[in-house]
Amino acid sequence: MNLVYKALADPTRRKILELLRERDLSAGEIASHFSLAKPTLSGHFSILKAADLIQADKVGTTIIYHLNISVLEESLLSLMNTFNLPSPQSFNSVEDVNE
Amino acid sequence: MNLVYKALADPTRRKILELLRERDLSAGEIASHFSLAKPTLSGHFSILKAADLIQADKVGTTIIYHLNISVLEESLLSLMNTFNLPSPQSFNSVEDVNE
């Protein structure tokens, strides 16, 4: 989990995830949204991959990145649970709350 | 918001927040849960304070730290919204979903 939280701590990486939430994008398409060198972005991709937040698929000479939305969702819910904060899960069983 | 996400990226700081979720604690009480030097913990407190995640109240010679649970909650919900992930807010108006 720590890799995920570390990955989310950087604004550039959060922006990358936001872009990928809309649709899959190639490394170059993602890079075009930033004024950072491509190797720099490539480094961010590695970090996001290591955290399992994104997935890479090579199509010919381009690499298409895809957001692992479930990993992101589970990580954030797990963090909410850590702090006993209300999350969709909290609504699972009203009975538990009342007894 | 970035200060919050940066603050949450460190495991020691997340642990501090978890401890404070149970009850308010003095700097020394918190320190007793870690094998880190007090100046190191004090540095973590500053970072959490700068992110407005905790609050410090001086009582005599001791400092009592208190978790700002609402700030933590709003930050995490805001992150979930950023990625269009389901959160309690999503349930606010079923009408919006249906029209």
Added chain:
DNA sequence: TTGCTATTTTGCTAAATACCGAAATAGATG
């Protein structure tokens, strides 16, 4: 094969981070 395009890997800096011990601060107490 040669060359073109997309991307990563390498090698390098500068800045940020986490840590520590020693010194400083501040409130309470004899």
Added chain:
DNA sequence: CATCTATTTCGGTATTTAGCAAAATAGCAA
């Protein structure tokens, strides 16, 4: 006042991080 306790601030080091340009890789196409 002198001292004790709780905590922070200071000064320093080691590690990690984010950035870049240049070189390497890999697939495609002429």
